[in-house]
Amino acid sequence: MTPFQSAHEAEFAATLDVVADVLVVGSGFAGLTAALTARRLGATVHVIEKMKGLGGNSVISDGVIAAAGTSFQKRQGIEDSPESMLRDMLRAGRGLSHEPLARAVAFGSAEAFEWLLELGVAFQDKVERSGGHAASRGHVAGKHTGAAIIHPLLRHCREEGVAIATQTVLDAFVTNQSGRVVGLDVREGHDYRDLDSGTPRRIGAARAVVLACGGFGADVAFRSVQDPRLDATVDTTNKPSALAQGLVAAMRLGAAPVQLSRIQLGPWGSPDEKGFGTGPGFASYAAFPYGLVVDPTTGKRFMNELGDRKARSDAILALGHPAVSIADEMACEVASYDPAKALRRGVVRRFESTAELGAAYDMPVDALEQTIDSFAAGVAKGEDAAFGKSILADAQPPKPPFYAMRTWPKVHFTMGGLRSDAEARVLDCDGRIIPGLYAAGEVVGGTHGDSRLGSAAIAECIVFGRIAGRAAAR
Numbered sequence: 001m002t003p004f005q006s007a008h009e010a011e012f013a014a015t016l017d018v019v020a021d022v023l024v025v026g027s028g029f030a031g032l033t034a035a036l037t038a039r040r041l042g043a044t045v046h047v048i049e050k051m052k053g054l055g056g057n058s059v060i061s062d063g064v065i066a067a068a069g070t071s072f073q074k075r076q077g078i079e080d081s082p083e084s085m086l087r088d089m090l091r092a093g094r095g096l097s098h099e100p101l102a103r104a105v106a107f108g109s110a111e112a113f114e115w116l117l118e119l120g121v122a123f124q125d126k127v128e129r130s131g132g133h134a135a136s137r138g139h140v141a142g143k144h145t146g147a148a149i150i151h152p153l154l155r156h157c158r159e160e161g162v163a164i165a166t167q168t169v170l171d172a173f174v175t176n177q178s179g180r181v182v183g184l185d186v187r188e189g190h191d192y193r194d195l196d197s198g199t200p201r202r203i204g205a206a207r208a209v210v211l212a213c214g215g216f217g218a219d220v221a222f223r224s225v226q227d228p229r230l231d232a233t234v235d236t237t238n239k240p241s242a243l244a245q246g247l248v249a250a251m252r253l254g255a256a257p258v259q260l261s262r263i264q265l266g267p268w269g270s271p272d273e274k275g276f277g278t279g280p281g282f283a284s285y286a287a288f289p290y291g292l293v294v295d296p297t298t299g300k301r302f303m304n305e306l307g308d309r310k311a312r313s314d315a316i317l318a319l320g321h322p323a324v325s326i327a328d329e330m331a332c333e334v335a336s337y338d339p340a341k342a343l344r345r346g347v348v349r350r351f352e353s354t355a356e357l358g359a360a361y362d363m364p365v366d367a368l369e370q371t372i373d374s375f376a377a378g379v380a381k382g383e384d385a386a387f388g389k390s391i392l393a394d395a396q397p398p399k400p401p402f403y404a405m406r407t408w409p410k411v412h413f414t415m416g417g418l419r420s421d422a423e424a425r426v427l428d429c430d431g432r433i434i435p436g437l438y439a440a441g442e443v444v445g446g447t448h449g450d451s452r453l454g455s456a457a458i459a460e461c462i463v464f465g466r467i468a469g470r471a472a473a474r
Contacts, residue, residue: 016183018203020046020163022472023184024210025170025246028058029146029461030441030468031212032153035162037469043207045162050169050190051241054154056214057442058461060239060276061146062284064128064138065462066455067113068106072127072139080135082107089456092132092308093449096259100422101447104467105460112462113139119152124336129392130454131288132308138455144281149458167191169198170246173209173253173437181209181253181436192241208436208472211426212465213246215414215442217263222248223411226261236411237266237276247417247443255437256419256429258445264452266412267312270347270405271322278342279405283325284454285335286403288312290395291327292375293407295319299358299367301375304387310451313409322408324361326372328398339403348405357402372398413452417445424468438472440464 013019021043024035031047039045049056067073068085086106090097117123121141128138142148157164169190174183183205187198216222217238224231236242251257268288270279287293288305293316295302302323303315316323332339342348351357354372358365376397378384384391417439419427424438441461448456 013204015202016204017201018046019206020044021205021207022046022210023048023203023205024212025184026056026212026214026441027054027164028056028212028214028441029149029153029458030465031210032150032157033462033465034210034212034440034469034472036153036157036160037466038473039157039160039162041470041473043473046203047157047162047164048168048170048184048186049164049166050192052166054164054166055147055150057238057242058146059150061458062144062281063141063146063148063458064130064144064455065109065113065116065141065458066130066133066137066453067109067139067459068135068137069110070113070139072123073137076127078127078136080137082109084134085109085137088133089448089453092310092451092453094451096262096449098258098446101420101444104422105447105456105463108463109459112459112466115466116149116462119156121149121152126336128285129289131306131312132453144285146458167198170213170249171200172249174202175253179435181205181434184209205436207474208438210468210472211246211250211418211437211439211443212441212468213443214242215417216242216244216247217411217414218242219244223263223414226416227263230263230411234411235269235274237269237280238411250418250426250437250439253434253437254428255426255434258416258419259449260416260445262415262450263411264309264413264415265313265409267309267316267407267409269408269410271408272347272406273345277347278345279347279407281337282327282339282342282348282403282405283407285337286327286331287325287405289392290331290334291325291398292372293323293325294363294368294371296324296361296363297321299363299365300371301386304389306389308451308453316407316409322406324363324404325407326357326398326402326404328400328402330396331398332403334394342405348403351400351402351404353400354402357404361404361406413457414442415445415448415450415452417443419446420444424464424471438468440468
């Protein structure tokens with residue numbers, strides 16, 4: 001029996017502006033994956049997106065998906081396994097990860113990657129190693145951009161009959177007499193800059209709703225309640241639309257919150273630009289893997305540049321001031337990173353000598369030269385005695401000219417969110433399933449515990465987007 005077959009519910013259905021088998025909230029990686037999956041199983045699907053543009057934070061991400069045991073890895077002779085990826089995720093989570101969720105991501109990651117290949121997503125013919133990962137498992141879409149994944153997903157959704165409505169914001173979930181989610185109260189014509197804008201509408205879900213509205217990294221009011229340090233003085237890499245509206249609506253319905261105070265800072269942000277910007281590409285793909293990061297007051301290293309994100313962010317914050325990330329030309333070449341845009345914006349700067357570099361950031365030059373020489377000697381030996389950084393096989397001792405950037409963490413990802421199970425079903429505070437409601441992506445809490453590994457978010461979105469889409473279609 002569908003939710004609309006009783007007399008009471010038939011009357012309710014007559015008041016609806018739109019009815020689809022499956023309603024999806026959000027048009028990022030998780031939302032579009034769920035929508036396409038459900039549509040391919042024969043369900044009619046309606047996606048709502050509160051912004052005018054599609055893709056959410058996903059479209060501005062770096063487009064790197066962690067996947068273990070893929071065809072790309074095997075072709076390049078990289079030894080890896082889902083078990084290894086799971087161990088890395090749990091280690092970074094510091095004992096707070098909900099293991100069934102992390103396991104689903106790790107063991108579903110290779111299949112998710114191959115699915116993206118089938119959709120026509122173009123990946124670079126190399127696999128990167130990100131901080132906290134024991135193997136190279138970062139598969140790079142397009143030119144390091146999430147748009148290279150979003151665009152094929154959107155194309156397939158449109159070609160295969162998924163309806164998409166923009167500037168439509170979720171206000172509340174609608175339930176039937178038995179407590180099953182059967183629709184949404186929304187506002188059409190919404191402008192995110194005016195939270196109360198838009199015309200009220202009610203839309204129905206004959207089978208289920210998938211909540212894939214992302215995290216709350218840009219919601220200063222909500223995030224600072226969870227962590228008072230993260231007030232308006234702390235920038236975020238997220239779009240301004242990354243708010244807690246969908247999460248709060250689900251909590252009002254009775255969905256259980258999980259680990260909301262676990263908010264990740266991206267260690268590769270730059271205080272010399274707003275938002276995500278151009279700096280993270282330099283730090284993430286050139287300086288952190290192949291170069292070094294120093295405290296400008298001492299000219300010395302102070303951390304493992306390939307530690308997980310929390311370890312690196314905490315180390316930089318402990319300085320009390322921005323660090324300086326350094327890489328040479330060879331590092332940029334090996335990483336396939338072009339610094340031109342960051343150089344034009346003045347976020348990354350080029351220096352012909354160590355003395356010039358030290359003077360630019362008011363660093364003690366002698367100490368800086370000693371630091372670079374010591375690091376270079378470790379790279380030549382393939383061992384970092386100072387901080388245990390993994391020296392990558394294609395790394396070379398750094399030499400002038402150098403590129404450098406001031407580095408300071410920004411709010412990047414919210415590990416906390418809704419409680420759900422490995423079948424993407426949303427649960428209440430008693431652990432009971434909320435019928436008709438599924439969730440996928442960053443709105444789900446607990447998958448990553450205390451710290452998410454870089455490139456694991458896209459894997460989570462695709463894996464659980466497919467799980468939620470299949471379940472909702474049924």
